[in-house]
Amino acid sequence: MAGGLLDKGSVSLRERELVIDRTCWRCGSEYEWGVHIAFFGERVRLTPEEVKGLCTDDPEATPFSPRELLLLRLCDELHATATVSDTLHAELAREWSEAQLLELLVLAGYYHAISFLTNALRLPLESFAARFPRP
Template sequence: MSTFPAAPRIAPVEAPYDASIAEAFARVMPPGREPLKLFRTMARNPRVLQRIFAGSLLDRGTISLRERELVILRTCARCGSEYEWGVHVAFFAQRAGLSKEQVAATLPAANNRDAWTGGDALLIQLVDQLHDSACISDALWEQLADTFTPEQLLELVALTGAYHTISYMTNAFRVALEPDAARFSAA
């Protein structure tokens, strides 16, 4: 799991922001909240920032908030992205109805697949298989197809891939942890 003692590899931009960057931040951040360090880092390349924001799957989609956050947490945990995992725990876990024990069980070190049942267990398996093999076995696919619609399955796989990309960015750039985000060690 990754906590980076070294300085970030790409320094986040500082205010005042260009107008287009400030507008992009205003669309995704709660009023009065400073933009996240990841967003400020991506703002070094406004095209990347805008394209990542345009491809966001954090809006209301075909899956529930709980399903979305479970997939994001497990993906980020498997990728060792303490930054993104911690931000999502802080911002969304409670609203998604995930208990502290369930949040902790998203960490691979917990090795706690028994914490999950039904659709939740299938989502953990989906993320794990995609992470391990970039594919889904026929046996798991049959179970997923019995539980989720084709539209939901498309969203779940896209979401997993999107958060691999976000995890790559947080880890490769060594984005400093947000002060109010959760930590792997506290789970």
């Protein structure tokens, strides 16, 4: 399943990474977040400011484009409420197809599950992986 979401999805790699990274940060999975930043951060051209922005409570205070901010808001709303408001869904539907929205929802859900596992198993952080930015 993850291979299909990561390699063959219809959403760009950068957009998938934003959803993965934001979801893992929201869930407190420094293990999974750090591995993804290490492997994909440069590949999707995340700047240091964007990496830091992935780990801030206020998406509007980040350097992301309006389209990318919608993804952060999606992750935040799913994490906080386990659903997507009609207002946000309408905004997302102007940017992505229904099939792509389904892909984004499944991706966020999958990385919630991965975060739950890495946290519950207390996986030690990888030496090569990034760490959450500290205030």
